[in-house]
Amino acid sequence: MKILIAGGYGFIGSTVAERFYKEGNEIYIIDNLSSGDANNVKVKHKFYNLDTSDKKCEEIFKAIAFDMVIYLAECGSINVLEEHPNLDECLSVSGLINILTLSTKFNIKKVLYLSSALVYSDKGSLPHIEEDIVDANSPYGILKTTGEMYCKKWSEIYNLNVxxxxxxxxxxxxxxxIDGGNYIxxxxxxxxxxxxxxxxxxxxxTKDYIYIEDVVDAIYKSMSSSFSGVLNISSNEQHSVNEILDLIKDEKPIKSVIYSKDKWWDIxxxxxxxNKAKKILNWNPKYPLKQGIKLTYKWSKEQLEQDKNKISKSNIKDEKKDALFSSKYIPYIENMLGFLVLYFLTSKFSNSMYGDSNFNFSIVYIVLIAIVYGTRQAVISVILSTLLSIFNFLHLGGDIVSFIYEQRHIIQILMNIIVGLAIGYRIDKLNSDINSKDMEISSVKEKYNFLEIIYNETLIVKEELSAQILNSQDVFGKMYKITKELDKLDVEDIFQNAVDIIEEAMKTKTVAIYASGVNSKYLRLVSKSKDSNLNIKGSVKKLDYKNIIEEIKRDGIYINRNLEKGIPMxxxxxxxESGNDIAYVCVYNVEFNYITLYFENLFKIIVELVKSSLLKAYAYEIAINKERFIKDTRILNDNAFKTIYLSKKRLKEEKNIPYILVKVKSFTSFEELNYNAxxxxxxTDYIGAINDGVYIILSNTKAKDYESIVKRLREGNIDTEFIDEGGLIE
Incomplete structure (x- = not known):
């Protein structure tokens, strides 16, 4: 499934992302990085750097058909929000409204909103149940209460599953x-x-502390269940701050503890x-406080060490940067260098600033500085050139009053000012226009890049859908073919054909089917792929796989998402029809590309078709039991036994499933032999009578196992002799 997590880079969101990814889901994250950290999420995911209130969110919903949305976006720091209650109101509430609106518009199956215990007041008896009156005392609690109200109204008005x-x-x-919320x-x-x-x-x-993994487990089970409404997720235990300190002291002695005035908003x-969550979700908190603090302490210690290393590296970089001139001083430095050049030229080529030289170097200096750096540096260049001309005039024996009263000096200064300001202003205007255009281009590029990402993702989804259609190879034709191949009345044939069909459909050569007898403690291998590398057990004890079998019966399928060794995928x-297990169909190895919802559903459909054929075959066997068995026994007659024998022989040749054939040496009567057998x-074994005696087919058994089987048969007063593993019955 495609899961969107709003606020997926935060403390809870990142852990939720990793859990849902491990469960086989595709993860998409919206986060504005105001408090989240991209390094928190190590698993494969798609990230959008957006506020949840951003209009661009709609483009994401259009491009990707999300199945579920988990809303965890909030201020990140409860402490900051309590001190400045207006900071997060617009972001959090408007963002939630936007996500709820889009979830309704695009038919999202389920939305989860993470609220807080702070919606309850500090009045009344503890523990609080879901039906208690919501009366928040703090800004954060009020914010969460508001969020709950929106979720409930959307659920009522738009029938959104929340x-x-x-x-x-x-x-x-x-x-x-900095996240706040608790002191641990x-x-x-x-x-x-x-x-x-x-x-x-x-x-x-005191507070009710709960470890993050327990919270995430509750979120996962909430999204997997059909429940909608409100649930408390907690440990249902109170622990004081002093208890927390004692548990932390077990890890390392605390330097000193200072008791200060309590916070006004703290409950x-x-x-x-x-209890409601335990019952509905089949969920239980697994981490006691002591274990949770130990795990948190270990992680924090490792993280602080990593942060120290990062800080030391950044300090080295900062030292290198500080050794260089900052770019903001470069215009002033170059302006001074230009002035020194001006001083050199005027000193060399004229005896007077304005008198003897045929070329006005100051105008060139001012124009160049104005063109390169604009009005501010142009003004400085005008001032410097004016001071230089005064200096030169005084150096040649003049005085300030004479300088001022000489008209040519005033005209030259005014000309310098006009030229410097005019060119500087024009350059500033051009730079401003360029910066404005650059910002527009940057904005357009940003929008283009975002739309390109959305387009590429839409293209990927389209290609996936196209591939599913093409890979189906005419679904109706395939289903017809499967139905025809399973249209048998012999159980052994159905098992054999089922393996062939699943191999072709799932693109694998590692299929096995285990049969389960009535009240049997074991599963017996009845058919498998003919793959020399497929090394699996001939019989499996049910008790060893109790949890897996329970999950299979509950969910209808088991997928080995943790890639446990030796367990089928x-x-x-x-x-x-009574819910008793007849058999289990297993696929051991599947290429990664085929671990998709499409192949999962295809597998389910094939198994359902196999089930239908098997039930029909079993019903047929029951109906013709009188024709198959010797009267009042479970001993097969000549024709029925030979049919099964030929099927076993074919399975050995085609699927390499062994069997051995033994002959009963002597017996008093069929009734007595039937009782002993x-x-x-x-x-999964068969006993039958043919012309020259009674034989037993021992399924999925090799010749080397015969000695141990002889002992078991003798315990039932049945004495046998080995015929062969696959010779014909004459």
Whole structure:
């Protein structure tokens, strides 16, 4: 699925992104980086540097068909918002409204809004339940209450599926002390840095702390469930600030603790009841406070070391920069250099600033400076050239009064001023126009780049859809072909054909089917791909895979997202009408390109077709049992047994699935043999009578296993002799 996370680079958002990615989803993040850090997210994702209130968000929704939206965008620092309650109101609320509007417009399946325990007041009994009156006392709590109101109204008016999670004090890796909300991170950072720890209040105030992984698990299960409404996500335990300090001291002694005046907005005691979430989501917090603090402390210590290394490297760079002249001083330096050149020329080529020289060097100097640097430097050049002319006049024996009263001096100075200001103004105007055009071009480029990104992503989606259509190779024809190949009444044939069909459809040669007998503790291999590299067990103990089997029965399919060694990539059950497992279809190795929703659905459809054929075949077998078995026994007659034998032989040749054939040496009666066989023969084995005696087919068994099987058969008073692994029954 395609998941959009608003605020995905933050403390909670980044951890949510990594969890959903590991579960096989495509991750998209909108974040304005006001408090989030792009380095927080290590998994593959697509990022948009936008506010959630930005109109460009609509282009993203148009281009990408998101399945779900998780809204975590907020101010990032609760402390800052409490001190300056007007900072985040516009951003957070308008951004939420924009995302809710777009989610409605583009038919998003589900939206999650992360609220806070601060929506509750400090009045009433604890723990708070979801039905308690919402009466926030702080700006942050009011902001979250407002957000909840918008979510509920959108749900009522537009039928938008929204789940609201009121999270207690979350803590854990990636949280920074500037985020606020609880004291754990701040205390840990100060302790590692060996600074004084400041406690606001007397330390007896309590909060309901919950580790980040438990919060993320609740978010994931909320999005996976059909629930919509409000849930409390908490540990349902109160811990005081002094308890937190004691647990941090276990990691490292605290230098000193200073108790200060408590913050006006902080609630004295808080605890949320999480029983509703436990029941609805089948969720439980797994990390006790002591373990959570230990993990957070370890991460913070490693992070502070990395930050120190970054700071030392940046200091080296800053020293290099400081060694160079700043660019803002360059115009003044070059202006002075020009003035020195002017001084040299006037001294060399004239005895008077304006008298004997046929060429006015000052005008050239002023014009060049004005053209290069504009009005400000032109004014300075005029002043410098004027001072130089006065200096030269005085040096030749003149005085200030004579200089002022000589008309040519005044005319030259005025001409310098006019030329300098005129050219400087014109250059400034040109530079201003150029900068304005550059800003327009930059804005257009930014918009173009954004639209190009959206276009490319739309193109990718289009190509994926085209590939799915092309790869389907005429879905109706394929489904018809599969249906025809599974249109059998022999169970063994269905299993064999199912493997062939799945191999072709899933582009793999690692398919196996395990059968499950009634009340059997084991799964028995009945068919598999003929791949020499496919090394799998002939029988599997159900108890060893209890959790996987429970997940399969609950979700209808198991996908090995964690790539656990020895576990198939896809497993799907075949259940009878009563919900009992008949068999399990497994696909072990699949190319990465084929681990898509399309192939997942195709796999499900094929398994459903196999199930339909199997149930029909089993029903047929039951209907003709009188014709297949010797009367009052489970011993197959001649024709039925030979049919199964030939099927087993074909499976050995085509799929390399072994079997052995043994002959019963002697027996008193079919009834007695039937009774003895029921206790020692597996569900996947067959016993049958033909002209010259009674034979047993031991499925998925090799000759080397015969000795151990003989003992089991003798326990049932059945004495046998080995015939071969695949010889014909004459």
């Amino acid at each position: 789940v609201i999670l009121r999270v207690s004090s979350a803590y854990g890796p990636k949280q920074k002390s 991170c701040e205390f840990i950072e100060r302790n590692i840095s060996e600074d004084e720890v400041v406690v606001y209040g007397d330390g007896t105030q 004295k005691n808080m605890q949320l009841d999480n 896809f497993i799907s059950p075949i259940l009878d 029921l206790n020692v023969i597996r569900d």
